[in-house]
Amino acid sequence: MIVLLTSYEVIDEIKEALENFCTGVVSCADIIIMASRDAVTLSGGPNWEVKLGRKDSLTASQADSDKVMPSPRANATALINLFNKFDLSIKDMVALSGSHSIGNGRCFSIVFRLYNQSGTGLPDPAIEPEYRAKLDSLCPVDGDLEVIGNLDATPFKFDNQYFKDLVNGRGFLNSDQTLYSLDSRTKEFVVHFSKDQEAFFAAFVEGMLKMGDLQSGLPGEIRSYCRKVNARSIEKALVKSV
Missing domain, CATH: 1.10.420.10 (Peroxidase, domain 2)
Incomplete structure (x- = not known):
């Protein structure tokens, strides 16, 4: 199964605004779950307090996604x-x-x-x-x-x-x-x-x-841009592979 996430530019806009206000504090993972909560509430559903503090993944894998997405x-x-x-x-x-x-x-x-x-x-x-x-x-x-x-x-x-x-x-x-x-x-x-x-x-x-x-239990980071891993994380990975 291919997992699709449409309208991701909305997440980009939220992340850009947050980075300008408080750089490196709010993860993309937390933004997505808060946006999901707000979408439910604004559509007439319940409201709840979202637990925060997640880190963003250092990798992305369609195969791993297929294992957990119904x-x-x-x-x-x-x-x-x-x-x-x-x-x-x-x-x-x-x-x-x-x-x-x-x-x-x-x-x-x-x-x-x-x-x-x-x-x-x-x-x-x-x-x-x-x-x-x-x-x-x-x-x-x-x-x-x-x-x-x-x-x-x-x-x-x-x-x-x-x-x-x-x-x-x-x-x-x-x-x-x-x-x-x-x-x-x-x-x-x-x-x-x-x-x-x-x-x-x-x-x-x-x-x-x-x-x-x-939680996956794997190391994470707070991405500067939600569509890709931070440049310094890529550099560290390359150094380890040498």
């Missing part, structure tokens, strides 16, 4: 196993999946659900028929895989509509819909959150705080 083509069982590796509970995982209350997904991520579920040649039976027709129109066979669709019915509002959609068979991604249709352990929380938005908000904040505490 695939949109995964199912509930795979997600449970992945989150368990980081001591995140099933409740944490389902609540954090609720971040898909806002945003979009690409046709690339769902065409296998529409036209060849699990290699059987059959569509995903969990998709509600009217919604299936909408997805067929959005993502036709041999269509543009970069076309995007809403992850839930209120893509600009952070609410529990995402869970209501899953209950009604209107989950955009396989990794979302199977939380309701595949595993009773996750279904329990999907149903609960679909009925109680405040319970979802509370569980989401708890999950975000737990996830924010995860």
Whole structure:
């Protein structure tokens, strides 16, 4: 899976302003997690105090990212196993999946659900028929895989509509819909959150705080520019390699 982070120029602008005000103090990692919190809050979701003090990585690896980022083509069982590796509970995982209350997904991520579920040649039976027709129109066979669709019915509002959609068979991604249709352990929380938005908000904040505490244990730095490692770090690495 390729991980994409769009609109990164916003992070660049924030970092530049901070560097002009307090050079070398606020990491890019802290900026991103605070910006994520603010995006949730400004979209109608909960607010919480973000723990700060993270360092930025000295390296970047797509392979390492693939090991920790859930695939949109995964199912509930795979997600449970992945989150368990980081001591995140099933409740944490389902609540954090609720971040898909806002945003979009690409046709690339769902065409296998529409036209060849699990290699059987059959569509995903969990998709509600009217919604299936909408997805067929959005993502036709041999269509543009970069076309995007809403992850839930209120893509600009952070609410529990995402869970209501899953209950009604209107989950955009396989990794979302199977939380309701595949595993009773996750279904329990999907149903609960679909009925109680405040319970979802509370569980989401708890999950975000737990996830924010995860650390690699590797050396880090505070980058001057978020898109690349500091020049002095590159120089040290070159010296060590000689």
